Amino acid sequence: MSLAARHLEANGIPTVICGSGRDIVEQAAVPRFLFTDFPLGNPIGKPYDAEMQRAITSMGLDLLESARFPRTTVQTPFSWGDDSWRPGFMRVDESNRELLRRAGEIRKKQQARRKTEGRVRPE
Amino acid sequence: MSEQERFIADPAYRAFVSYIDKSREFYGAQGYERPYRWARNDESPFTPLTKPLSESRIGLVTTAVNLDLPDDTDTEKLPIASTFAAPSDPPPERLFTQNRSWDKEATHTNDVDSFFPIHRMQELVTQGKVGSLSPRYYGIPTEYSQRRTNEVDAPQLLALMREDDVDVAMLVPL
Numbered sequence: 001m002s003l004a005a006r007h008l009e010a011n012g013i014p015t016v017i018c019g020s021g022r023d024i025v026e027q028a029a030v031p032r033f034l035f036t037d038f039p040l041g042n043p044i045g046k047p048y049d050a051e052m053q054r055a056i057t058s059m060g061l062d063l064l065e066s067a068r069f070p071r072t073t074v075q076t077p078f079s080w081g082d083d084s085w086r087p088g089f090m091r092v093d094e095s096n097r098e099l100l101r102r103a104g105e106i107r108k109k110q111q112a113r114r115k116t117e118g119r120v121r122p123e
Numbered sequence: 124m125s126e127q128e129r130f131i132a133d134p135a136y137r138a139f140v141s142y143i144d145k146s147r148e149f150y151g152a153q154g155y156e157r158p159y160r161w162a163r164n165d166e167s168p169f170t171p172l173t174k175p176l177s178e179s180r181i182g183l184v185t186t187a188v189n190l191d192l193p194d195d196t197d198t199e200k201l202p203i204a205s206t207f208a209a210p211s212d213p214p215p216e217r218l219f220t221q222n223r224s225w226d227k228e229a230t231h232t233n234d235v236d237s238f239f240p241i242h243r244m245q246e247l248v249t250q251g252k253v254g255s256l257s258p259r260y261y262g263i264p265t266e267y268s269q270r271r272t273n274e275v276d277a278p279q280l281l282a283l284m285r286e287d288d289v290d291v292a293m294l295v296p297l
Contacts, residue, residue, distance in 0.1 A: 001186055001296035003162055004263055007277035008292050010168040013182075013284060015292045018240075021142045025296075029164035040142070041225035043295055047234035050243070057240040060293055061253055065176050070167035085229035086140050090149040097152060104153025110199060121203055121271065 002028035009070075018060045019043045026073060033073045034060045039085040045078070052078060146224075162269055172291065182257040182289035183211075184280065185239045186265050186296045187218035187232075198222040204264035206279040208287075211260050214241040223265060223297045238297055257287045265296070 002025050005015040009031045016032040019025055020043045025033050036043055036056060045052035056076050063074050092100060114120050147158040172179070188201070189209045198221060209215070218239060220232040236242050241260060248256050261283055263276045284292065 001184070001263070001265070001294050003269060003272045004184070004277040004280055005292070005294050006164075006168055007273065008281055008284070009170050011281050012170055013281070013289060013292050014170045014172050015294060017294045017296065019296050021296065022139070023141045023143050024161060027143070027164075028162040029167040031167050031169050037139075039226035039229035041220075041227070041230045041232055041297060042237040043297070044237055044240045044243070047231060047237040050236070053236045053240055053243045054246060057243040057293075058247060058252065061176055061181075061247065064291055064293075065172060067169075068171075070169035080229075083138065085226055086138060088228055089140070089226045090145040092148050092152045100149070100152040101154060104150075104155065107153060114199070119199075119203060121205070 001025075002030045005030045014064055016060045016064045018056065022073075026071070029071055031070045031072070032063045032067045033071075034063050034076060035073055036076045036078055038078070038080050039089060046080075159267070174290070176253050176291070177251055178254045179290035180255045180257055180288060181244065181253050182259075182261060182284050182287065182292045183239065183241060183244060184261045184263060184292060184294040185218060186223055187220045187239060187262065188222065188264075189215060189262055190219040191215075191217045192219050194221050196221065204266075206264070206276045206283070207262045208259040208283045209262070211241065211256050211258055214245065215239075215260075220297055225297045232297070239295055240293075244293075254290075257284070257289050259283070259287055 001017060005017050008015050016034060017025055017030050018034045020036055020038050020040050022035050045056050059076055143161055189207060201222060215235060218235055232238055244256050247253050261280055263280055266272045
């Protein structure tokens with residue numbers, strides 16, 4: 001998504017990215033980034049919280065207008081509340097290491113099968 | 124104190140989540156020996172707005188897929204990913220997200236506007252904050268290949284937006 005924003009911007013369309021994966025977006029270097037410190041999946045606000053969603057969408061529009069330089073990041077004021085998602089997401093520890101190893105084997109087989117069956121994007 | 128508790132409670136550790144670190148360790152544990160090389164740039168292009176937002180047409184972009192399928196759909200049976208445009212009116216009430224990497228333990232994506240603010244944007248158009256919503260919204264796949272994003276998906280997205288006379292874009296990755 002960051003690369004797409006850069007492409008649009010380089011071709012005359014101003015962009016804003018609204019997201020929660022801060023390091024990924026900032027390292028790619030984008031024109032304008034509205035960051036919400038939530039677990040990945042709800043970068044516009046909590047489900048069914050229309051007021052929060054409207055506020056975040058509106059802040060994204062404000063950032064489109066207000067940024068004067070590229071790589072402008074603005075953080076929204078919202079907090080998820082419970083922080084257990086921070087260590088929880090993509091957790092790797094002794095309790096799941098074997099499970100992950102086996103999941104990886106299955107995933108690799110699926111990827112290989114997709115390739116041999118031609119279910120991949122053409123080059 | 125467990126590692127998990129320390130992460131949350133101890134200010135000697137950062138609370139900020141690095142997805143670059145997490146995905147490297149996670150896929151490493153799955154047996155992928157060569158970590159993903161994320162895009163890294165020192166500079167960004169920048170295009171100032173040429174007219175007020177209240178007179179501009181905005182295009183919304185998602186990484187979700189415009190299919191109304193149950194969450195337990197076998198992602199192996201999905202069509203091959205591609206860049207797309209679909210009508211904004213009526214707005215989609217569901218988008219398929221299960222094939223994307225997001226925190227499926229902490230939350231859900233049953234409310235489209237929690238990750239794709241199409242109804243919220245309509246409201247902001249009605250209020251006059253933004254001129255109009257593009258007649259179509261857009262999707263681009265999350266691609267492992269940066270070359271494919273740069274050479275295929277991003278140019279296709281630009282072409283679709285030019286067909287619709289889009290002035291500004293809001294991109295919302297999951």
